[in-house]
Every structure is written in C-alpha cells, then in structure tokens.
Amino acid sequence: MTTLEQRRTIEELIYRSCLALDARDYKAFLGLCEDDFRYTISAYSPEIRRDMVWLDHDRKGMETLFTNLPRHNSDHSPITRHATVYTVEVDGNAANVVSALQVFRTALDGGATELFAVGRFHDAVRLNGAGVKLAHRTVRLDTRLLGYGYHVPF
Amino acid sequence: MAKSAAEWNTPPKFPVTHFVDSRVYTDPAIFEDEKEKLFRPSWIIACHESELAAPYDYRLFHHPSGVPLIAVRGDDDKVRAFYNICPHRGNTILYDPSGNAKRMTCIFHQWSFDARGNCVDISRAEQGYQQRFCKEDASLREVKCETGYGGFVWVNLADDSPSLAEFIGGALDILQPYMQQPMEVFHYHKAHVRTNYKLWHDTNSEFYHDFLHYFNRITGMMQPGYFDRRYTGFPNGHATVGSMQIQYDKYEGSKDRAVGWPGLATGGWYMVDLFPGMTYNLRTSVLRIDTAVPLGPNEVLIEFRGLGLKSDSEEERRQRVFDHNMIWGPFGRNLHEDLLGVHGQGRAMREGTGSRWVIQGREENATIHDECGMRHFYAEWSRRMGRAAYDPYGEGRPEPVRVAA
Numbered sequence: 001m002t003t004l005e006q007r008r009t010i011e012e013l014i015y016r017s018c019l020a021l022d023a024r025d026y027k028a029f030l031g032l033c034e035d036d037f038r039y040t041i042s043a044y045s046p047e048i049r050r051d052m053v054w055l056d057h058d059r060k061g062m063e064t065l066f067t068n069l070p071r072h073n074s075d076h077s078p079i080t081r082h083a084t085v086y087t088v089e090v091d092g093n094a095a096n097v098v099s100a101l102q103v104f105r106t107a108l109d110g111g112a113t114e115l116f117a118v119g120r121f122h123d124a125v126r127l128n129g130a131g132v133k134l135a136h137r138t139v140r141l142d143t144r145l146l147g148y149g150y151h152v153p154f
Numbered sequence: 155m156a157k158s159a160a161e162w163n164t165p166p167k168f169p170v171t172h173f174v175d176s177r178v179y180t181d182p183a184i185f186e187d188e189k190e191k192l193f194r195p196s197w198i199i200a201c202h203e204s205e206l207a208a209p210y211d212y213r214l215f216h217h218p219s220g221v222p223l224i225a226v227r228g229d230d231d232k233v234r235a236f237y238n239i240c241p242h243r244g245n246t247i248l249y250d251p252s253g254n255a256k257r258m259t260c261i262f263h264q265w266s267f268d269a270r271g272n273c274v275d276i277s278r279a280e281q282g283y284q285q286r287f288c289k290e291d292a293s294l295r296e297v298k299c300e301t302g303y304g305g306f307v308w309v310n311l312a313d314d315s316p317s318l319a320e321f322i323g324g325a326l327d328i329l330q331p332y333m334q335q336p337m338e339v340f341h342y343h344k345a346h347v348r349t350n351y352k353l354w355h356d357t358n359s360e361f362y363h364d365f366l367h368y369f370n371r372i373t374g375m376m377q378p379g380y381f382d383r384r385y386t387g388f389p390n391g392h393a394t395v396g397s398m399q400i401q402y403d404k405y406e407g408s409k410d411r412a413v414g415w416p417g418l419a420t421g422g423w424y425m426v427d428l429f430p431g432m433t434y435n436l437r438t439s440v441l442r443i444d445t446a447v448p449l450g451p452n453e454v455l456i457e458f459r460g461l462g463l464k465s466d467s468e469e470e471r472r473q474r475v476f477d478h479n480m481i482w483g484p485f486g487r488n489l490h491e492d493l494l495g496v497h498g499q500g501r502a503m504r505e506g507t508g509s510r511w512v513i514q515g516r517e518e519n520a521t522i523h524d525e526c527g528m529r530h531f532y533a534e535w536s537r538r539m540g541r542a543a544y545d546p547y548g549e550g551r552p553e554p555v556r557v558a559a
Contacts, residue, residue: 016509047213047251048205048342053475055485073491082542101237148493149484 002090006112010125011085013132014099015084018081024152026066032136034126039153043141045099054141055153065153074151079105079116081154090127094135101139114137117143117154163510170544171215171529172515178546179350179512180505185451191538192430193218195312197321198477199432199445200225202459203305204338206233210256210269214238214248216353216455217311218431218447224248224258225299225307228269234269235299241292271296272316304333304441304461306436326393326426329418329434337441340475341460344486346492349500351431352450353361354456358425358444359393359527362516367490370481383522391429391534393527397422413439413473416463427527429534437514440478450503458482460487 014031020029030037039062041055056121057065083099098120105116119141127136166173166193200223201294212226215235222238224247240247240260249262249266261265266275273292276283298310302544303326315321319410347354361383363372374380383396397419410542414420415436431446445457460482461475481488481522513531514532517547518524532543540547 043343045342048339049252050340050342052341053479054343054345054483055479057474068369068487070256072369072487073366074492075494093457145346146343146484148345148347148497149490150483150492151487 002088002095002105005090006090006095006127007085007126009132009141010088010090010097012087013125013134014083014123016136018083019139021076021152022080026062030059030066033062033146037062037134038136039139040137041141041153043144045144052122057144058083060108062153064110069151069153072151075148076106076107077152079152083121093127095125095127095132097121097125099123101154105150116150117146119125119143119154162508164545166511166513166515168513168515169359170542171533172513174514174543175546176503176512178535178543179352179499180451180509181502181546182451183540184541184546185448187250187490187539188430188448189196189219191313191540192535193448195310195315195317195546196430197300197308197310199306199443200235200309201307202300202337202339202443202461202465202554203301203307203463204336205252206307206374206488208254210254210264210271211252212248212255212258213252213307215309216239217309218445219311220310221297222491223245223297224259225309226255226269228271229341233293233299233301233307234271235296235297235307236267236294240265241273260293265292268295285453305337306443319515321390322428323389323392324390325390325394326434327426328386328394328396329424329426329436332415332436335416336464337461338466339459339461339479340471341458343458343481345456345458345484345489346488347456347493347497347500348452349454349456349496350452350503351446351454351495352531353503354444354446354454355431355433355497356528357496358435359427359531360514361395362525363492365496366495369489370488370491378511381518381522385520385522385524387530388524391531392515393427393530393539395425395522395527397424411414412476415439415441419530422432427531433504438477438482439474440482442478443483452500501552 017029017032034100037059039057042053043050043052082102085099089096101119101121103117104113106113119139122138122140123134124136125132202211205213209227212224212484215223215225217223223235224238225233225235227233238247242263242265245256245262246261257266264277270272271294273289276289299307302318309510364375368411386394401435414479421438423437435442441461443459449455462471481485514525514528516523516525520526538540
C-alpha cells in the first residue's frame with residue numbers, strides 16, 4: 001500500500017529529475033540517482049517490428065556522456081520535460097513509477113516552442129528511510145522522428 | 155576583404171568541376187527533374203531481407219520518386235515489389251509500415267491481391283462488370299526487385315533499367331568479404347531534415363568535415379595513416395573510401411569493445427556511397443545503411459538502419475547496439491552533429507537567401523580530405539540530368555580549365 005507521503009516524495013523525485021536535466025545541472029541529476037543507476041531510452045519500431053534500445057548507460061556511462069557534452073557541436077535549443085506521475089506502486093523499499101512525458105523544444109532564435117517528443121518514464125525507485133533515489137530510468141518513446149536529433153538524454 | 159554583390163555572384167576561381175551552383179539544391183523544377191532522371195531509373199534500397207523473414211511479410215517504402223511501394227515475400231520465398239495503389243480507384247492498399255498479409259485487401263471496395271501481385275477477388279465482380287472486366291485485368295503494377303549486396307531488397311521503377319549488378323558495378327566489392335554471413339536489422343529510425351538530399355549525400359562523400367566531429371575524430375586524425383585513406387570512384391557515380399583502424403580506446407567512453415565484425419580488423423571502417431543517395435558504412439561492429447528519400451528540394455527523410463549478424467548471441471547483439479548508439483543512434487554523438495551540419499546548409503541555401511556556390515575544390519591526391527568524392531557524384535549528376543551542376547541553366551559559365559582529379 002502506497003501512503004500519500006510516499007507518493008508525494010516519489011513525485012517530487014521525478015519532478016526534480018526533470019528540473020535538473022532541464023537546467024543541464026547533471027551533478028544535481030546524478031545526485032538523485034543511486035550508485036548502480038541505469039538509464040535507458042527505448043522505442044518500438046513498427047517498421048522493423050522490433051523493440052530498439054537507443055541509449056543504455058550505467059551511472060559511469062552517464063557521467064562520461066555528461067562530461068563529453070560540451071566537447072561536441074550540439075543544438076543548444078533548450079528543452080523542457082513535462083512529466084505527470086500516473087502510477088506509484090511501492091513494494092517494501094522499492095517502487096515502480098510510471099509517468100507521462102512530453103518534451104518541448106524552444107528555438108533560440110525567436111523562442112518558438114514545439115513539441116519534440118512524447119513517451120513515458122518507467123522508473124524504478126528505492127526508498128531509504130526518509131530519502132528516495134532513482135535506481136533505473138527507462139524512457140519509453142512513442143516519438144521516433146526527432147529531426148536532427150539532440151545530444152542530451154530526455 | 156569582404157565581397158561585393160558582383161564578386162559574390164562571380165564563379166569561384168576553380169575549374170568548373172570543382173564547384174556547384176547552389177540553385178541545384180533549391181529549384182523545385184530541378185528537383186522534379188531529379189526524381190525522373192535520377193531516382194526513377196536507379197536501384198534503390200527499399201528494406202532488408204530480415205524485415206521480410208517469413209512468407210507474406212511485407213514492408214512499405216516511399217520511393218524517392220514519390221511512388222508508394224510494397225515489398226512482399228511470396229509463398230515461393232521470392233521478394234517482389236508493387237505499387238501500393240489499388241488499380242480500381244487508386245486507393246492505398248496497405249497502411250501499416252510492415253506486417254504479414256496473405257491477402258492484401260483494399261479497404262475501400264475489398265479488392266484483394268496475393269503476394270505475386272495477382273488480383274484474387276473483386277467483390278460482386280460479375281454483377282458489375284459482367285464479362286467486360288475480370289480479376290486478370292486488375293493485377294498490381296509490379297516493379298523490378300532484386301535482393302543482394304548484404305541481403306538488401308532493391309527496387310527499380312524503370313522496366314528497361316540495367317540489372318542491379320550492372321548498376322552497382324564494382325562499387326561494393328570492397329565490402330563483399332564482410333557481407334558473407336546473414337545479417338539482421340536491429341535499428342531503424344528516420345530523420346526529417348529541411349535540407350536538400352544531395353547535401354546529406356555530400357556529407358557522406360567527404361571527410362573534410364572531420365572538423366565538425368572534432369572531439370570524435372581527433373583520435374583518428376592524430377593517427378599515422380589517417381590522411382592516407384583513398385577515394386575510389388566507380389561508374390554510375392558510386393565511390394568508396396578505404397579502411398583504417400580507428401583507435402577507439404583513445405576516446406573516453408568507447409573502451410572495452412568486445413565484439414567486432416567477421417574479417418574486419420579491430421576498429422576497421424569502410425564506406426561506400428551509392429548514387430544517388432545511399433551509403434554503406436561498416437565500422438567496427440555495425441553496418442549502417444543510409445537511404446535518402448527526398449520530399450522536396452529542401453526537405454529530406456533519411457532512413458537509418460543498423461545491422462548486426464543474424465547469428466549474434468544476446469551479448470554480442472547488446473554490444474553492437476551499444477556501439478551503434480554511441481556514434482550513430484538518435485542520441486549518438488556523431489549523427490546529431492552531421493544532421494546539424496546539413497540542417498544549417500538547408501537554412502542557408504533556401505531560395506532567396508543569396509547562397510550562390512558550393513566549393514568542392516580540395517585536391518589531396520584523392521585521399522581522405524580531397525573533395526573528389528563529391529566531384530565524382532556531380533559528374534554523374536550532370537551527365538544524367540543533361541545539365542552542368544556548375545551551370546544548371548546553361549547561362550554560360552566559364553569553360554573548364556582543367557580536368558578534376
């Protein structure tokens with residue numbers, strides 16, 4: 001049984017993870033993650049009728065990715081992640097959380113905002129006393145057409 | 155000193171083989187001409203055989219000339235291709251991008267077709283058509299289709315075109331030793347970019363943009379021999395780039411590569427650019443295939459496929475997927491940079507921007523930063539189009555002063 005307090009704490013974790021990534025504050029984002037954190041982006045392709053993994057890193061891999069980001073030529077348009085927590089299922093010290101995700105991209109020149117991608121967060125969360133952390137995030141994308149792409153994970 | 159309008163509009167001081175009039179990237183009339191003269195009679199990759207593994211498996215393909223196609227494996231295991239257009243009232247027959255259909259039935263009036271293109275049922279045929287029209291009169295339009303060169307399904311809309319082998323010539327010989335085992339597509343995505351399709355193919359045809367990928371490529375450019383790789387041009391506008399071994403272990407985040415490709419040296423890399431808009435790219439542990447589907451003079455849909463071996467173990471496949479995503483995935487460090495590059499060209503080269511010329515003037519003995527790959531493409535483009543890429547409207551540009559390398 002999930003208590004209201006547990007749900008509130010977990011919802012705040014999900015939303016803080018969005019705020020940290022939106023702000024490109026990768027240190028803050030990793031601060032919300034366990035040491036054995038894993039991050040995956042996946043999608044289903046109806047063209048080849050297969051599940052695809054588009055990104056899969058452990059915590060060290062994410063740290064490397066974040067470190068290398070400024071070394072690449074990238075689109076600098078900011079994106080904002082809008083999450084709505086749908087379900088929270090607590091089982092002892094762990095919880096599975098499903099959230100709707102919409103990602104918007106705002107052009108640097110003129111500031112027009114467009115919907116970039118939709119999908120869901122499937123998060124595995126650990127509850128340790130008063131705190132909660134992300135153990136595994138799978139971003140399951142419905143959107144597969146991402147234009148010229150993006151370097152920063154959703 | 156910056157240029158005046160007259161100076162900006164004056165052709166670059168290169169041989170005419172070494173620059174292109176940028177209106178070839180923006181003119182809707184030239185684009186329509188390209189669909190007819192370049193894409194319709196060329197062999198184009200529609201899909202891979204692994205996408206049609208079982209009888210009656212089908213795959214839809216939007217042909218670059220604009221024709222919607224169905225590639226379908228028949229009960230006799232042969233892959234055929236047809237217009238995805240019902241011969242009755244011109245409706246779309248199949249909608250899902252892939253599937254399995256023993257009968258392909260148009261939802262409009264339930265005319266039904268088999269995987270050999272025969273019409274097998276016309277609803278209330280006798281009542282409406284009596285003896286005047288029957289199933290035999292209502293077959294699908296079949297287009298030429300061959301499977302080969304790594305198990306890809308190729309289509310050609312021109313009934314009188316040369317064979318696939320004649321079209322490819324020797325361009326894929328360099329990759330044949332590495333395509334002897336059955337392969338499988340594990341990755342597919344598209345990128346929709348507001349740019350001309352040729353600009354994407356150009357990017358795949360020159361390595362001077364190593365500097366766009368500076369952080370990726372510095373490991374390569376620092377290696378002895380990097381600049382010695384050579385371009386080889388083939389008939390019909392195809393070109394290849396020879397291999398080298400990239401020292402990926404020098405790049406943080408790319409270490410511990412456990413899986414390679416049969417016969418390919420560790421870190422090996424071959425590229426083959428096929429006219430008018432396809433690229434084979436075999437690198438380390440993954441074969442990537444690009445297929446450009448132009449939608450307009452300044453709009454292209456690029457299909458990206460990643461392939462491994464059909465015999466892969468779960469761990470081998472996982473490693474290939476990882477290697478692919480690191481460089482070429484939608485969030486990979488290389489692909490976004492390349493797409494940003496051509497997106498920027500698309501912004502700068504739309505009609506009315508004042509863009510005038512694209513210079514392809516580097517000569518380095520046909521090695522990696524020579525721009526002869528692009529020049530080879532535009533020589534074939536000019537031949538097929540019947541108009542010079544440097545002077546597409548016959549306005550009288552300078553005569554060639556020397557022949558391209």
